[in-house]
Amino acid sequence: MMVGPIFVLAEHRAGELRDITFEMLTKGHELAEGLGTELVAILLGHEVDGMAQELAKWANRVLYVSDPLLKNFNADAYQAVLAHLIGERKPILTMIGHTAYGIDVAPSLAVQLGLPIATDCLDLCFEDGRLCVVRQVYGGKVNVRARLKEASSYIVTVRQAAFQPGEYGPLSGEVERVECPIKEEPKGRKFIGIVTPPPGAVDITAADVIVSVGRGIRDKENIPMIEELAELLGGVVACSRPIVDKGWLPKDRQVGSSGKTVKPKLYLAIGISGAFQHVVGMKDSELIIAINKDPKAPIFRFSDYGIVDDLFKVVPELIKQLKEIKGQA
Ligand SMILES: Cc1cc2nc3c(=O)[nH]c(=O)nc-3n(C[C@H](O)[C@H](O)[C@H](O)COP(=O)(O)OP(=O)(O)OC[C@H]3O[C@@H](n4cnc5c(N)ncnc54)[C@H](O)[C@@H]3O)c2cc1C
Incomplete structure (x- = not known):
């Protein structure tokens, strides 16, 4: 049976792809090879063609949605677009960073689609078609290996720095632009502005x-x-x-x-x-x-x-x- 692709949601801020994107793509590449399926980078934003080309080196395919409605991160808008893409392309797994952005989108996306989700994962693998994850419990004292219930598609959030961005490829993946499935700004939430740390603050x-x-x-x-x-x-x-x-x-x-x-x-x-x-x-x-x-x-x-x-x-x-x-x- 043909297995659906592995989706990795690219995370970017101020025009730059964040490290978590490449960390997830590296793990996603390993999983996709093991399953004999495609690794697909998902890129949502506005005027993100340059980033789409960069991602093409890391994935078999880049699906990107470029629209003014996606110019700034909005969890409701992201959820609507991701739900559309998952419904249409039926990935076996969607990987999202366990970041301020990711934790805002992933759980409600899973609820909307009725899919199993595991959050803050440190490792992932497939066993007999079922997703297994490693997560921490008791504030990090114990690592738990859990097997998710059988499903056609899974969603995970991945802890930052859990995987090292690896050396593979370049893959020269196909870049495919997808029409934005939402036509108006979501009613629930509104983007107001980015709050940057005061000058001199240390990251x-x-x-x-x-x-x-x-x-x-x-x-x-x-x-x-x-x-x-x-x-x-x-x-x-x-x-x-x-x-x-x-x-x-x-x-x-x-x-x-x-x-x-x-x-x-x-x-x-x-x-x-x-x-x-x-x-x-x-x-x-x-x-x-x-x-x-x-x-x-x-x-x-x-x-x-x-x-x-x-x-x-x-x-x-x-x-x-x-x-x-x-x-x-
Ligand atoms: C829910 C929860 C979340 C937490 N989150 C965090 C977190 O994010 N980050 C975090 O750091 N902690 C966190 N903690 C606290 C954590 O459990 C520890 O209490 C804390 O990390 C201890 O900090 P410390 O090593 O500075 O102090 P201590 O454990 O008191 O250690 C001090 C060390 O300094 C050494 N020392 C003393 N004097 C000298 C000297 N003159 N020269 C050389 N060495 C000396 C001692 O030998 C000792 O090893 C959390 C706790 C809980 C319950």
Whole structure:
């Protein structure tokens, strides 16, 4: 029996495709190959021809709907268009990012179409035609492997950074423009504007180098030392949750299950114990170095390098050495 295609909803902001798109396409490619079906990128927006061409390198087909009604993200409009495309093309699976956009669309889309959905998935596979997913429960303490009930089509949302964007192709997929199935703005919700962070605000998810600080820092007065180290390394300061709870750093610097997920080239964890709620947010960093005076601190299990010592000895020494290297001593 011919299996329907795998759909991946491309996510874009300010004219740029977001990383989650390529992460899902990579997993989607693997699944499509396994099932012997097509990988289809779905692109909704206005004047998105350039992005459609870019996606063609990553998928067998790009279905794109370009219409002024889709210029800005609107969950109701997206839902209506996706419901139309799923009804028409009957994908076996629709992958949507577990992002602010995705979690706004996916559940109500599944309800509208009466399809099984699994959210915040870390892994996906098909077994005997049924979708299996890996998800976390109990705040990330336990990974659960679940098999969804038999269905002709599934919807999932995929956690950011769960998959590495891989090397395959380029596929030179066919780009197919689809007429916009909605003719007027949805009544339920209205796009008002994009709220951007104030100038100078730091996006830790985009940083290559993160110097992250935890409760071991003892006092707010010691944070400038961490800022100095971050600056010397060309990085930004992030933190564990207690630092935010104490009001020493703003919430947008928090890494972890109730903060942000990061995957920089270097994650330097200073005075952080490595509670699982923190680790889920940084474990996919390329290089992890931890400084902690407790040799049994769980953070060392996730680190490439560990320094077992007092951070108040190690950090000033690192600052001194970096200044010497940079000729600032
Ligand atoms: C629902 C829920 C969601 C949560 N979400 C998050 C989240 O998103 N992010 C997050 O980070 N946490 C989160 N937490 C909290 C989490 O469980 C931990 O309490 C927290 O991560 C601990 O932060 P910490 O490592 O800075 O502090 P601690 O666990 O107190 O660790 C401090 C570490 O510093 C070391 N240390 C102390 N002094 C020194 C020194 N002089 N030199 C070197 N090392 C030193 C100690 O050995 C210790 O390992 C959440 C908790 C819950 C219940």
